[in-house]
Amino acid sequence: MKGAHDAALNLRGMTAYIDDLPEPANALQATVKLSESARGRITRIDALAALALDPSVRVITAADVPGENQLGFTVADEPLLPEHEWEYWGQPLVLCLAQTRALARRAAELVRVEGEPLEPVFDPREAAARGEFILPPRTQSSGDVEKAVARASYVAEGRADSGGQEHVYLETQGAFAELVDGTRVRIVSSTQGATVVQRAAARVLGLPMNAVEVEARRLGGAFGGKEDQATSWACLAALGAFVTGRPVKLYLDRKTDMRATGKRHPYSSDFRISADKDGRILSFEADYYQNSGSSCDLSPGILSRTLFHACGAYRVPNVRITGYMCKTNLPSFTAFRGFGAPQAFFVIEAAIDALAAKMGLQAEEIKARNLVEEGDVTHYGMPLVGVRAREAWDRLTAQADWRRLRADIDAFNAAHPLEKLGAALIPNCFGISFTKLPMNQGGALVHVYQDGSVLVSTGAVEMGQQVARKIARVASSALGVPLDTVRVERTSTLTVANTVPTAASTGSDINGAAALAACEEIRGRIIAKATELTGLAAAELSFREGRLLCAGSDTGLSFRDLVAKCHEARIDLSAHGFYATPGLFYDAQAERGSPFAYHVYGAALVVARLDVLRGSYAIEKAVAVHDIARSLDPVVDRGQVEGAFAQGLGWATLEELVFSNEGRLLSDTLSTYKLPDAHFLSAGLDLDFLPESENPRAVLGSKAVGEPPLNYGIAGYFAVLDAIRAARPDARIPYDLPMTPEKALSALSGGLVGTRKRGNA
Amino acid sequence: MTKRSLRFLANDRVVETDRWEGSPALDFIRKDLALTGTKEGCREGDCGACAVLLGERKREGGAAYRAVPSCVLPLAALENKHLVTIEGLAAGADGGLTPVMRAFLEENASQCGFCSPGFIIVLTAWLIEGSHLDEEGALEAVSGNLCRCTGYGSIRRAAARLIKDFRDLPPEPEARLDALAAAQVVPASLPAFAQGGLLEKTAPRPLFTPVGFAVGGGSDLYVRNPDPIPRSGFAYLPADPSLKAITRRGATLEVGAAATVREFFASEDVRSAVPGIERFEGKFASILVRNVATLGGNAVNASPVADIVSMLIALGAIVRIERPEQSGTAREIPLERLYLGYKKLDLAAGELVTAFLLQAHGRPLFNFEKASKRSTLDIAAVNTAIMIELDENRITRGRISAGGVAATPLLLEGASELITGREVTGSLAVEAARAAASEVSPISDVRGSAAYRIEALKRLVLAHFATLFPGDAGIQDAVTKEALR
């Protein structure tokens, strides 16, 4: 099957991920020794017992770093290996190398790191009270909230907490590094950003970037977890290779990965919302305490996205919101699909839920009355164009026959004391572009070989989002050649330089556009040659499926023929393409601008079934209507929407990070951290795309798809809440995502004393 | 340490190795055999990325193929068997794609692809087993496999294609295997092995005695110790057929300690002794784990939330303990008395649990309940089982067990005593639930707080009565009232 070449290899077990690559015989296996308390000062590292274990054992510490021992580029707060202090439970302290992985793991157990305890902080509000911030707080506002509240008929306020989320990419973090000619280093990394790794490794090793080659092959999933946090592992492998002169492979076992790496940021937020007597929202205020963890990482960008998405898919005339990046002694929380937006959506959805309770209305009524409309201006001053929120909402409610469904659910609930159904709807409005402006650029290198086959290299890392398949389609349609003559190569810093991470849903927008530019350039040269040879007008000529057409009819010439002619005529059949998303600007001082190229819209509905006796619940039904504009590949987009929804639903109703009071992650295995399995998602997602419409602001009229549908999962939380209220209208339930059977049971039994600490730690 | 060489069929070639038989099979497959299509995703039996097919010749002829998690499997488990990896499946099909792979391709069910070989393996096993070729059966087949990319929609659609295409497979295992080989779902080596070819039969080796340490399915041992260090006295118990047997002698049902959870629930003798017990098979782990996990391992692992133990305690099981090297040393004790404290057992070094004995008279009412975060493939926060023998409406014998509410699995003596001799009524259900809740004092951990466990236990005991007496309005009312009190 065309364009699915990669998938066929996956299915045959032939795709080589990091740990599948053959290793040179002299390769060493690496692992790390993790800290065993949340915060402390290192006094002594004793490696004698580890070194005595086997002659191949090497123990490498901060003192061995030849360059600058620093990974943080925004804030210098992330040493590769700590020199003085460790800042969370599970932080890598030293690197251990040995002949086999089992030996390396045993060596790590034998290394003793002694230290003095320091007082940790885990709660973001407590950190804020102490002034422990990564960067200063940020506030965005529009209109006048005080005035709005003063004339409002209804005001609701409250608190909403959302927990973190472990990525559980099925392939854990890994890297392979070796010296080339004894002076340069080559790294194969499971990273979303080859350049990110290249830059950091160069800094750590004290090398210029041109002496560091980074290759990113196919990843076994990433979801944001390998955007910034693949870097340290790649640098550790490179450090090991640099110090020992031998190739080094590092592939984390699941437990080490779960303990040491960052996850989605937990948030704790306060909100106040006001509305007029008809339920039109007048104002929204929020304070977001982002639990940033031990270092800066991507926290500022994530907070930006939270602030930009504070109002969800709603029109709110008066806004004041503040975000705090609170430094705590937990793993450095990082990018995870949605990148701070789902956290914001949860807060506004909770606020509307609280408002609905005040007004004695259904939350869905309020949502329907306040959807964003064409021409609305966001609270940061961006006019919205091509708005499809209402279109999606209307289509969803019609398709799901919402009024009837609601009535059926109420009737069912009245007849079943021990079983309740609950439902919730959520509208979507998600901005596309990196919130950090300079990141909105990308390059591509396209070669057409003498036989007419095409090779495309870009910065886009293939990690299951099937960006390679989309880029192949872009190249195939731009050159007018069959899809199976196009191959998309892995990402390497040798072929495309200065790439940005494949993230923010922009992978195909940016890299596809860059590939398009390169293809168009080559196509132009070939068409020029064709004009010269045939005397036909360039404007009339086109390629389709590898044939040269003139005004639609075959000229008898093929793409391949012309390529050969070009080569004979010494015409360059390679081109570099570049793309910088146009029209973006943002004034960080004024907190005003247009940071997004466009928005993605949609809406979803989730119905949950609650077992009142046992406190367990299941997803009964899920429906979504989603905007993919004119898709590059609807089959790929369907997989993206289904996958994102599954992760959102997991985050909202199942996946719980549990930390001990001492800051130790207790849910550090797949037996204690539960993500959706096929059974959990057996209801599936009824998915409908909005009618095709061209998006002028992305490649070939398409829209990005990776992150926005994750928000739909939030409806799962409110659906279970709705079911609990059907059983116990008097229940007082804090907005505390994820929902868990324990929390449901607590609500159903009128509150349990001594339930565990909140998941947000 | 004595070295014994091990022989097995790996795809279509015979492999002989003297690697230590306790080494994890996954490492051997990936490193020694260089078959890297089998992935390591967790090394704890929870993701299915490492799934392989394992075929074992049956005494009555033919072979049984099961999907198993190779990360928790000792190398010893491969001996005399047929190991089939994803590469083996691909090699048997034109263009390298079996119909199962093609269904995945057509439905775009492989995104990052890391989980894909595991899914292909378990769905291939599902077709080989062939007994539940419907949507529910497919869901059960993939119960041990995680995919983080697809949300399972495309995988479900791929399975639907397979159901359509293979619904009419012959029911007899041999004919089915031939049909699947003809359709290139499996390579020809499977029917060849099943018919006694490719690997010559060798007599099973005797158990190592004295036993230094025993391994059943490894699904507990290898999770706790993923890199075991070679040591002597390694005994792979399922290799001894006498330890796997499930037999009924008069009113006594004897279940060998090395019988797998799958075999336990499949046994007609077990099903007739405890009517309806098979409904609870799906509450235990995944099909992958059930294919290897043994009853003895469940008991000796001594987890306070061991599910089979909870069931067996309610059923009044007696456990038999022996020293294999000394005949006549057998002793028998009630299962609940095996547990002395947290992970402390009345079991000396070198002693083995060899069997569980159940009384198989009458038709007791039985129910099992489990509270866990995810409803499938999750360890319980709390579990409980109940067994009731009734005379008219009077309980002549009642036993309620509970797990996750103390340092050991428990027989709830108070609640059990309370219900014995009483008429079944709504108020009895409530009294029993409250009694159960008041006789336990759990601790808080990652799976739930102490308060949650107590409340959950109370409600699960109510659920026992609500489930066992669905038509009794008095019970339903009382349970509803108590649940919403």
Ligand SMILES: Cc1cc2nc3c(=O)[nH]c(=O)nc-3n(C[C@H](O)[C@H](O)[C@H](O)COP(=O)(O)OP(=O)(O)OC[C@H]3O[C@@H](n4cnc5c(N)ncnc54)[C@H](O)[C@@H]3O)c2cc1C
């Ligand atoms: C993914 C996953 C899910 C799981 N889900 C569940 C679940 O839902 N419910 C549940 O109860 N458990 C579950 N478990 C735990 C485990 O699978 C079970 O406890 C299983 O029954 C253990 O059996 P085994 O044969 O694999 O044990 P092994 O790992 O082989 O052995 C466990 C221990 O018992 C000893 N041992 C084994 N057999 C004997 C014997 N006959 N005599 C003396 N000592 C012996 C071993 O030396 C070892 O110390 C799960 C495990 C995994 C990996």
Ligand code: FES
């Ligand atoms: S590696 Fe995950 S089940 Fe074996």
Ligand code: FES
């Ligand atoms: S396709 Fe990525 S985990 Fe399944």
